[in-house]
Amino acid sequence: ETGVTQTPRHLVMGMTNKKSLKCEQHLGHNAMYWYKQSAKKPLELMFVYNFKEQTENNSVPSRFSPECPNSSHLFLHLHTLQPEDSALYLCASSSLQGSSYEQYFGPGTRLTVT
């Protein structure tokens, strides 16, 4: 139990579908992150929210749209994806106070785009 949950765990979607990934953290953290993990590649930071405000968007295509309604919930809305978007999508959270910066990860959503 990591304190960060993600749903769904697995998702198969066509290129014309619209779907959303959900993340919830129960750790009282004030920062949340979306990462993309592809095989044999470093984790790619996609979006960062600090206190519900988006602070980073690392040149992510507009077919990925984040939403952070409060400091405990984070969504990633997906539409008209491409096969190369197939990957593991990880959500993480952290506290930006004090000296504790480690990020806690959810189990991820394995996304396959057909």
Next chain:
Amino acid sequence: GQNIDQPTEMTATEGAIVQINCTYQTSGFNGLFWYQQHAGEAPTFLSYNVLDGLEEKGRFSSFLSRSKGYSYLLLKELQMKDSASYLCAVMDSNYQLIWGAGTKLIIKP
């Protein structure tokens, strides 16, 4: 540019010791992290070094040399459950993590 290098794969024997190296070049430095990731699971936090030296935590130790841009993770008394990928990440001047591609550690009986 920013870069984190670590070996792609290592093999070790159960009960032995293994050292996984990580070298980095980043814009600013606010600490170095090691994470463990079992296949199909989320990364889990192992260690954080911000000052030079060795941090020991049970069977795992992590070392940092900021002047050399170098860290290693030392795993002692290896167990089969230690088979996993080990990720090195550096926190840059913007407090964002820059990640290495990970080292897959294979433990043989």
